[in-house]
Amino acid sequence: MKKIGFLSFGHWNPEPGSPLQTARETLIQSIELAVAAEELGLDGAYFRVHHFAQQLASPFPLLAAIGARTSKIEIGTGVIDMRYENPLYMIEDAGAADLISGGRLQLGISRGSPEQVIDGWRHFGYAPAEGEDVADMARRHAEIFLKHLDGEGFAQPNPRPMFPNPPGLLRLEPHAPGLRQRIWWGSASDATAVWAAQMGMNLQSSTLKVDETGEPFHIQQARQIRAFRAAWKDAGHAHEPRVSVSRSIFALINDMDRMYFGRGSDSDQIGHIDNFRGIFGRGYAAEPDRLVEELKQDEAIAEADTLLLTVPNMLGVEYNAHVIESILTHVAPALGWR
Numbered sequence: 001m002k003k004i005g006f007l008s009f010g011h012w013n014p015e016p017g018s019p020l021q022t023a024r025e026t027l028i029q030s031i032e033l034a035v036a037a038e039e040l041g042l043d044g045a046y047f048r049v050h051h052f053a054q055q056l057a058s059p060f061p062l063l064a065a066i067g068a069r070t071s072k073i074e075i076g077t078g079v080i081d082m083r084y085e086n087p088l089y090m091i092e093d094a095g096a097a098d099l100i101s102g103g104r105l106q107l108g109i110s111r112g113s114p115e116q117v118i119d120g121w122r123h124f125g126y127a128p129a130e131g132e133d134v135a136d137m138a139r140r141h142a143e144i145f146l147k148h149l150d151g152e153g154f155a156q157p158n159p160r161p162m163f164p165n166p167p168g169l170l171r172l173e174p175h176a177p178g179l180r181q182r183i184w185w186g187s188a189s190d191a192t193a194v195w196a197a198q199m200g201m202n203l204q205s206s207t208l209k210v211d212e213t214g215e216p217f218h219i220q221q222a223r224q225i226r227a228f229r230a231a232w233k234d235a236g237h238a239h240e241p242r243v244s245v246s247r248s249i250f251a252l253i254n255d256m257d258r259m260y261f262g263r264g265s266d267s268d269q270i271g272h273i274d275n276f277r278g279i280f281g282r283g284y285a286a287e288p289d290r291l292v293e294e295l296k297q298d299e300a301i302a303e304a305d306t307l308l309l310t311v312p313n314m315l316g317v318e319y320n321a322h323v324i325e326s327i328l329t330h331v332a333p334a335l336g337w338r
Contacts, residue, residue, distance in 0.1 A: 002337040005044020006037055006324060007078050007246050007308040010056030020314050023054075027062055029317050034066040034073060036321040040328060044074035044106065046308055051084055051124075052116040060093040067101025074106045078204055078246065078308060079186035081112030082138040083121040087145035091172045094149075098176035105179060108204045109145070110186030111138040114274055139195070146183065146199060151175040181239060188278070193224045197231035202242040205300070207281040207310075208273070217268045217281040221245060221300035244306035247298075248283035251291055251326040260315070261285040288330035295335060307337070 010030060012020040020026050034045035045066060047056050056062065063075045075097075080090075098105035111134070117123075121134070128137040148154060153169030185196035186204040190212060196203055205221050213220055225243050232241050250261040266282040284294055301307060309327060311320045332338040 002304070002332075002335075003043040003074075003244075003306040004328070004332060004337060005042060005046050005074060005076075005244075005306065005308050006033070006311045006320070007046045007048065008033070008056070008311050008313045009048040009050070011314050012054050013314070014054070018314070019316060026056065026313065027065075029313065030056070030062060031065050031069055032317045033311070033313070033320055034075065035069050036317055037324055038070045038073040040321065040325050042073060042324055042328065044076060044306070044308070045070075046074075046076045046078045046106070046108070049077055049080045050113075050116070051081065051120050060097045063105065064097040064100045067097060067104060070104075071102070072104075074104050075101055076106035076184070077108045078206070078244075079108040079110035079112070079184075081121075082109050082141040082145070083112050083126060083134055084124045085109075085141050085145070087141045088148065088172060090145055091149055092174070094179060095172070095174045095176040098179050098182075099174055103176070103178055105176070106182050106184065106202075107179070108184040108186055109142055109201075110204070111135045111192075113208075142185070143199070146180065146201070148172060149180045149183070151177070184242070184244070187224065187228075190224050190227050193228040194231040197228045197241065198235050200235070200237050202244075203228045204244050204246075205304070206246050207248070208278055209281075211270060211277045211279040217279045218298045218300045220279065221281070222303045225300060225303040242306055243304045244308055245300050245304040246308040246310055247281070247301065248285075248310045249291070249295070249327060249331070250283075250285040250323060251288045251330050252286060253288070253322075253326050253330065256319070257323075257326075260312070288326075288334075291331055292334045295331070 010026050012026040014021050037045055047059055049059050051057050059077050066075050094107055128134055151171050153171045155170045157165045157170050184202040184204045187193040187196055188208060189210040193203055205224060209220055252258050252262055268282050269280040271278055284291060
């Protein structure tokens with residue numbers, strides 16, 4: 001069995017003729033797609049976070065709204081850029097969204113991806129400390145976030161408070177029990193996957209990775225997953241971790257599928273991003289029988305317990321529900337995922 005969710009980047013385009021022209025339309029459709037996905041039996045609704053872009057940027061209002069409209073589906077991010085975050089305020093937002101959903105939040109965080117603007121995190125009031133780079137700053141914010149997420153009191157109470165305080169040091173409220181075990185780190189390298197395991201976070205591995213060996217993407221990603229699990233075991237954590245990978249996978253069922261995605265499956269691509277050589281994983285698009293055979297060869301999907309399907313959100317709720325249903329009906333059972 002494998003958990004399957006969708007991952008939406010939440011694009012919109014204000015140009016005439018665009019099917020999604022406003023942020024409001026994208027937010028409402030995101031909620032409706034999560035509702036439809038739950039009805040189809042999908043396990044998760046995940047959303048990408050990009051600042052200064054015509055995409056989803058503030059995840060917690062959206063996740064809370066989805067949590068209020070659904071009852072079973074996991075809700076999460078893939079990923080929140082910790083360079084931009086006040087970790088204590090984020091604990092309050094995450095706690096509220098998790099409580100509204102009844103403990104279904106699966107929160108992916110990370111160092112972040114290339115930005116729309118130069119040093120956008122500076123506009124949010126953050127800068128690396130002396131001797132840090134931006135990746136160090138993101139990990140520092142993440143460590144503060146994790147440290148206080150368990151709900152232990154740390155703040156000295158005012159002796160003359162506006163409202164009565166419980167005894168002892170105070171924690172941030174609202175507190176969401178169990179959320180600490182549902183934090184994921186989006187890792188692009190073997191080293192950061194090991195660090196995530198040491199910190200007790202689950203692993204999110206996307207379709208972009210540092211090219212560390214020159215091997216095909218799925219082989220490098222599978223090795224990263226195994227390194228994560230070995231580091232988790234060495235760290236001695238009491239619970240089992242989760243690992244997700246994301247893929248673009250389309251079963252070509254009808255003429256519309258073939259029109260949109262029938263150009264054939266992609267191959268891995270190499271590019272330079274943020275001063276490192278990156279490898280971008282291929283997508284999959286084929287008739288169901290062929291698709292099943294191709295996916296059987298993907299070692300990283302086999303290693304992961306959770307698969308996130310990237311969806312073309314601008315094609316609308318109805319078509320994306322069809323894309324999801326096609327995978328659940330024609331692909332997942334043949335691969336033993338259902």
